Amino acid sequence: MRQVIIIGSGPAGYTAAIYAGRAGLKPLVVASSVEAGGELMKTTEIENFPGFPEGLQGPDLMFKMQEQAERFGAEVLLDDVVSVDLEGDVKRVTLGSGDVEEALTVIFATGSAYRKLGIEGEERLSGRGVSWCATCDGFFFKEKNIAVVGGGDSAMEEATFLTRFATKVYVIHRSESLRASKIMQQRAFDNDKIEFLYNKTVTEVVGDEKATGVVLTDTVDGSTSTLDLDGLFIAIGNDPRVHLVHGQLDLTSAGTIAVDGRSSKTNLTGVFAAGDVIDDTYRQAITAAGSGTVAALDAEHYLAGLPKDLLDQATGAAPAEPVTASA
Numbered sequence: 001m002r003q004v005i006i007i008g009s010g011p012a013g014y015t016a017a018i019y020a021g022r023a024g025l026k027p028l029v030v031a032s033s034v035e036a037g038g039e040l041m042k043t044t045e046i047e048n049f050p051g052f053p054e055g056l057q058g059p060d061l062m063f064k065m066q067e068q069a070e071r072f073g074a075e076v077l078l079d080d081v082v083s084v085d086l087e088g089d090v091k092r093v094t095l096g097s098g099d100v101e102e103a104l105t106v107i108f109a110t111g112s113a114y115r116k117l118g119i120e121g122e123e124r125l126s127g128r129g130v131s132w133c134a135t136c137d138g139f140f141f142k143e144k145n146i147a148v149v150g151g152g153d154s155a156m157e158e159a160t161f162l163t164r165f166a167t168k169v170y171v172i173h174r175s176e177s178l179r180a181s182k183i184m185q186q187r188a189f190d191n192d193k194i195e196f197l198y199n200k201t202v203t204e205v206v207g208d209e210k211a212t213g214v215v216l217t218d219t220v221d222g223s224t225s226t227l228d229l230d231g232l233f234i235a236i237g238n239d240p241r242v243h244l245v246h247g248q249l250d251l252t253s254a255g256t257i258a259v260d261g262r263s264s265k266t267n268l269t270g271v272f273a274a275g276d277v278i279d280d281t282y283r284q285a286i287t288a289a290g291s292g293t294v295a296a297l298d299a300e301h302y303l304a305g306l307p308k309d310l311l312d313q314a315t316g317a318a319p320a321e322p323v324t325a326s327a
């Protein structure tokens with residue numbers, strides 16, 4: 001049995017592993033079989049992670065985090081967790097290989113997935129004009145023409161934020177009225193850099209090396225048109241990866257794992273959560289990393305309070321000789 005299993009290998013998971021490793025907890029990181037490193041593996045330039053003034057490539061940052069975690073004794077397993085049993089003192093984690101790992105604590109750092117449009121050109125031009133994060137990528141679109149897809153609060157917020165950089169921001173929405181709150185709509189309506197295109201869906205992103213435009217389909221009459229653009233921001237929602245914990249952990253109304261205040265403590269003792277899977281608001285590499293720190297420290301404090309015999313099972317310490325009364 002182990003002391004800590006961390007599920008997920010994004011900034012939250014690897015940072016938790018660095019802290020748990022340095023605390024001597026020998027964490028197992030179940031990193032995913034095909035998506036180890038998390039969301040930043042899908043992007044190119046990261047310019048807002050502190051400590052790298054020249055910026056660096058997303059995969060380079062994640063390989064450095066993995067290396068740092070392994071340096072302190074973390075074991076990184078390229079496998080997926082397929083089910084979990086989180087009740088009781090000993091948690092059980094079943095892997096895609098069929099193996100079952102046991103631990104006294106589990107940290108969920110499974111992240112969240114931006115919803116995709118599922119159209120031609122979207123994946124191919126991701127990081128080359130197609131983005132899901134205005135905070136991350138807005139800076140790259142100074143004096144450019146760009147569009148935001150979506151009609152909710154986050155689409156309005158992204159569009160308004162992007163006018164700081166872009167010359168023109170189209171908001172493309174599939175129906176004739178927005179879902180966003182009135183105040184967010186009004187803020188966008190008042191911004192003369194924003195133009196609304198209603199009853200339109202984006203059906204293709206065009207471009208070879210980078211996005212150069214989109215094909216729009218009118219949802220009323222089915223006609224198509226093209227719109228030249230330098231970038232497309234997709235703001236149609238986000239799904240925290242919580243399928244493993246349905247029925248076991250409490251979730252918030254936003255679908256994230258519920259934690260107690262500023263801590264990483266879930267409703268079950270010994271189970272912690274960190275990163276984008278608990279965060280409906282900030283969703284940045286540095287906030288996820290900070291949250292991973294909190295989870296590792298919470299797990300460490302929890303372990304310190306467990307009975308010695310339970311801890312000995314996880315650390316492999318020999319059980320103490322029973323004390324017998326001398327004759």
Ligand SMILES: Cc1cc2nc3c(=O)[nH]c(=O)nc-3n(C[C@H](O)[C@H](O)[C@H](O)COP(=O)(O)OP(=O)(O)OC[C@H]3O[C@@H](n4cnc5c(N)ncnc54)[C@H](O)[C@@H]3O)c2cc1C
Nearest residue numbers: 008010011012032035038039081111136275276283284285
């Ligand atoms: C294209 C793009 C560009 C971005 N650019 C920036 C940027 O420039 N700056 C910035 O600060 N942020 C950026 N972000 C946001 C940033 O990537 C996230 O906020 C951050 O990665 C969240 O970290 P996390 O550890 O919580 O989750 P993630 O990075 O999503 O990692 C979660 C990990 O858990 C794994 N996992 C999930 N379920 C299982 C399972 N059952 N078994 C095993 N593993 C599992 C996943 O495969 C993944 O490896 C960007 C995001 C995207 C999509």
